[in-house]
Amino acid sequence: MNGYGGSILRVNLTKGEVTKEPTPADVARDFIGGRGFGIYFLFKEVPKGADPLGPKNKLIISSGPISGMLVPGGGKCDWTTKAPLTGGYASASMGGHFTAEMRYAGLDSIILEGISPKPVYLFIDDNKIELRDASDLWGKGTFAVEKQFKEKLGEEFQVAVIGPGGENLVPYACINHDYGRQAGRGGVGAVMGSKKVKAIVVHGAKSIPVADKDAYRKAGMALYKACKDAEGFKDWxxxxxxxxxxxxxxxxxxxxxxxxxxxxxxxxxxxxxxxxxxxxxxxxxxxxxxxxxxxxxxxxxxxxxxxxxxxxxxxxxxxxxxxxxxxxxxxxxxxxxxxxxxxxxxxxxxxxxxxxxxxxxxxxxxxxxxxxxxxxxxxxxxxxxxxxxxxxxxxxxxxxxxxxxxxxxxxxxxxxxxxxxxxQSAYATHNATAMLLAYMTCDVGAHHNRAWAITYDLQVGRDKVVPEKVARVIWLQNFRPMFDVLGGCRLQWVELGIDRDLYVPALEAITGIHRTWEDLDKVGERIWNLTRLYWARENEGFGRAWDMPSPRFYEEAPTSGATKGQITKLEDVNKLLDMYYEQRGWTSDGLPKPETIEALGLKAVIG
Amino acid sequence: MRLYVDSTKCSGCNACRVACSLNLFGETNPKKAALVIEPQFPAPGIYNVKVCTQCGDCAAVCPTEAIKQDAQGAYYVVYEECIMCGACEPVCPEGVMFVRPNLVENTAWKCNLCGDCVAVCGTGALWIAEKEAATA
Amino acid sequence: MPATLRLGASLRILIGGRDEYAVEPGRSVHETLVSLGIKPELVAMVSVNGEMQTKDYVVQEGDAVRLLAVVGGG
CATH class of the missing domain: 1.10.569.10 (Aldehyde Ferredoxin Oxidoreductase Protein, subunit A, domain 2)
Incomplete structure (x- = not known):
């Protein structure tokens, strides 16, 4: 399949078995890759009510069609699971070189299932795939383990490893890679620890097939040129x-x-x-x-x-x-x-x-x-x-x-x-209503990466609670995470400001499927709604109360600094949610309406 | 002309190697590139990059004269004329002459000075210039 | 000789309009922005001749001033 490694690797840790299956073409068409694959497999395969740290939960590691390609920033890897931190959906994005190496080994996703009886690591060298004993690595820090693998296997092996935090099932444990890149949020490291997997090492030497080689090269070169010509390139x-x-x-x-x-x-x-x-x-x-x-x-x-x-x-x-x-x-x-x-x-x-x-x-x-x-x-x-x-x-x-x-x-x-x-991650949201809404409605909890709107708050007026602001947050939530679906980084667009339409010919030349950003935003919306339905499936009574921010942002104004004395009224917090749900096609309690589910083609997925 | 590198500017992204494999073989596969990046982490925290200096030592030992020189001074492999004898690889002073039958069955490969690596490098670590006059 | 003031794409996406202005030296970046009708707080970074400066920096003759906004966050 053009633009894909071609295989999904299943690792049954309980039995100690590894199997490969072809990447399903219909899932690739509708969910593309990365975070799209993650929520699809999570929703379909992890049974309702599974204990995040139990054998029924899965850890789904996915690359995307621009990972490892001649496209700027194709280094993002998605780690999806049922979150031990929240009991809902977790998807952590990890930079570095792991996602590209997975693809060179022919893998679009790696799905860890069950629980190993003893500490193991997953060894992948192209077609040679094995679970190996990791008893001597258990308890060690992430840098020591990565170094040990690199010395033994060579620099071209990429390593993802948990530390004592993951082993001890800390619900916000992360996964480390490349001496300083992480799949950080939601506790993906604890899930790996619960499965007794200390590390995954991967190396591959396969080429990734593309639909149109010449158009791909041309589009890739144009993207690199646009980045290097961008006004903020040097400072950034x-x-x-x-x-x-x-x-x-x-x-x-x-x-x-x-x-x-x-x-x-x-x-x-x-x-x-x-x-x-x-x-x-x-x-x-x-x-x-x-x-x-x-x-x-x-x-x-x-x-x-x-x-x-x-x-x-x-x-x-x-x-x-x-x-x-x-x-x-x-x-x-x-x-x-x-x-x-x-x-x-x-x-x-x-x-x-x-x-x-x-x-x-x-x-x-x-x-x-x-x-x-x-x-x-x-x-x-x-x-x-x-x-x-x-x-x-x-x-x-x-x-x-x-x-x-x-x-x-x-x-x-x-x-x-x-x-x-x-x-909540590192943006204070006193009297910044769009950014506050972005945190409230983010699909993993209070994380900034889906929508980020502080500059927009400043431009429109920080305390304004207007439909345009809500629409902006929704647009960002649909669109920005698409980079996590494609297996790439959003910073070339959001910070360098390159024209996002430059990705369109590149993606088409790689996969052979023409998709405009309008099409991609639609996929983003489909994924957003599916994550919401996942939260609702896993949590009795899920709804509006779950979207409320910390009272600090509507009860207590700062006593110093640029936002001294500033606060968002509780009434405005609720107004934001009302507008958001309406624009999303959700009920007043924040659940996707049947017609929204239907229109997004999600009926078959949720069964 | 030859390719130059300032390793201290390299950020290890490997875009050069992707562009290189695409030029040499029409494939997306940095294992088939003609540049080498050796990351040295966690300490001292640098990327050591090896590039072809177009010294011609490989061409000098090639029994079939499959490695030829073009007008700008770049030595390139004529794939059809390579017999995979492996004579060129050990004589390369930079370790950027490749004979790897497990990766490419029928030919050796090296830098042909196409310049695509320079075009995608964001940090200015790579550039092409005249060869410096040999020093005594 | 006036100084040039360039707006990075991220800032232009936000406020629209031109990407380059010729401005008179002798005023701070902050004052210059106000005079152009650009809200100073939208500008996250001021770079003058390649060095990061604050908005209090007084623009000199011939300076190349570059302004960036943050639209993405970390």
Whole structure:
């Protein structure tokens, strides 16, 4: 099949068997790949009510038709599963080189099923595919394991590995790859850990077939040229996502002290240029990317090397914890990666714990003696370790911020910053109604990658609650995740601003199927609705209440910074949802209407 | 003319290798490229890139004279004339002459100075220029 | 000699209009933006002759000023 590796690899861990089957052409047509394959297989194959950490859940790893191709940024890999963090849908996007290598081995998806009786790793070298004993790797950190594989097998093997966080089933454990890229959110690492799979190593030397070689080369070259000619190309490449730290600080979007404000008095010490100057030694790209946002750092203060930190980690481990030292942030980043926990959720939950401590809800008797004041770097390092190992006070925080706050009570639920149980990522959403709606309705919980609309809030008016804003969020939600479906990166479009129509001839030449962006947006809408139906299937009473943000954004205005005194009214929060549901073709409780399901061709899928 | 590389600018994306395999074989398969990227991580955190200097040592040892030189000074393999004897591979000082029957059955391959790698490189790590005069 | 002020594609997508303006030196980037009717807070990054600057930077003769917006986030 043109544009595809051609096979789905099933790994039955309970029986220790691996089998290949052809990639179904109709699924490729309707869901294309990546995150589309992920939700399709999850919905069809994981039975209703499956325990996320039990044998019936599956971990579905998918590439897409632009992965590994002559298309800028074709380095994204989707990891879909039923989320241990939220009990709903999880899809984590991982950069690097893994997705391309999967395709060169002829694989479009790898589906991990069942539970292995002992620790194993999955070895893939083209057609040689085996489960191998990993008893000696269990308990080790992610960098040590990756290094060990690279030394033994060679640099062309790509490695995805869990750390102690995944082994200990921390519900926000991540998967690490390429010394610093992660499938971060929702607990995909815990699912891999529950299945007793320490690592997946893959190498392939097959060529990916395309429909029209000449048109493909021409379209690919045009895309690279457009990136390199883009006005922001040099600046973006120099700073990566850290470009936005100073701006977020300026406009009040930089999460500060557990999202109690959006501007940080120590902010200038963690801005992009400071980091570039102090610690960055080289740019580190995902597969095929001409504008690498990945920055690789040498941290002299802690005598360590780390990829990053990127914006999210600077926000969550820096300002959100009151830490104004870029080297300390980089070291916290390293600890999260090495131990295999998501730095966004980890920073969020530590921020909550610090606020609890400063409010007297926790004392040193609760925190294993740690002085959990905002800004305490050593306590932060200690907590990351305790969380990943579920030791002492870390065991409570390892539940995730929603469950931890439910256990502790005493009003701490009010400042547990999450949606649907997923910790909010690094954009403070005080009086930024489009961005707030984006977080509320994001299909995995409070994550920014589906729709990102703060600039739009500023342009239209931050407090405006108008149908155009809602329409903008929906358009972004349908369209942006399509890059995760295609197996590529959205940053060439969203940051360099290249014309998205340039992808159309490339995709057509690769797959042989003509699809305009209108067609692709429709696929995006189909996938969005299917993820919503999945949430509803798995959670009794699922509906509007699940889309509510943290009360912090409608009850408590910041007392400092750019958004001082600003708040979104609860009435407006509800108005946003009313408009959103209506425009989506959903009921007033947020469930897709039968006619919406029908129009999107989802009836046959959901059965 | 020859290809030059500044390894310190490489970000390891491999776009050059995809473009290379597409030019040499019409395939998307970086394993069939004529550049080598050796990532050195986690320390010291650099990509070591090997490219062809067009020195001609490969052509000098080829028993069938299948490696010829074009007008801009690039040595290229005439696929039909290669007998896969493997003489060229060990003499390459940069390790970018390839004889790999498991990947390509019927011919050796090397850089033909097409320039596609330079066109896709985003970081300016690769460029084509006149060969520097040999130093004593 | 006036300075040139260029808008990156991401910013142009947001506000439409021209991609290049000739501006008089002697005023800050912030003031210059206001005079052009561009909301300063939409601009995430100011690059002057290749170096990142703040919006307080006073534009000099012959400067090449580049402005970027953030439409994507991390």
């Amino acid at each position: 490449t120099r700073y990566g996502t850290t470009i936005v730290v100073s701006w977020c600080d300026e406009v009040g979007a930089l999460p500060t002290r557990n999202f109690s404000a959006g501007s940080f008095e120590g902010g200038k010490n963690i801005y992009g240029p400071v980091m570039r100057e102090k610690i960055v030694i080289t740019d580190k790209a995902c597969f095929g990317c001409p504008s690498p946002c990945g920055k690789y750092s040498r941290n002299k203060k802690y005598n360590s090397f780390v990829e990053g930190p990127e914006y999210e980690t600077i926000g969550m481990m820096g300002s959100n914890l009151g830490i104004d030292d870029i080297e300390a942030v980089a070291q916290a980043n390293l600890l999260c990666d090495e131990l295999g926990v998501d730095s966004i959720s980890t920073g969020n939950v530590i921020g909550w714990a610090m606020e609890c401590y400063e409010k007297g809800i926790f004392t040193k008797a609760d925190t294993d003696g740690l002085d959990l004041k905002f800004g305490n770097v050593e306590a932060t390092f200690a907590l990351i370790e305790k969380i990943a190992r579920r030791e002492g006070f870390g065991a409570l925080l390892a539940e995730g911020v929603k469950r931890a706050a439910q256990k502790v009570g005493k009003g701490s639920e009010k400042f547990a910053i999450h949606v649907k149980g997923m910790e």
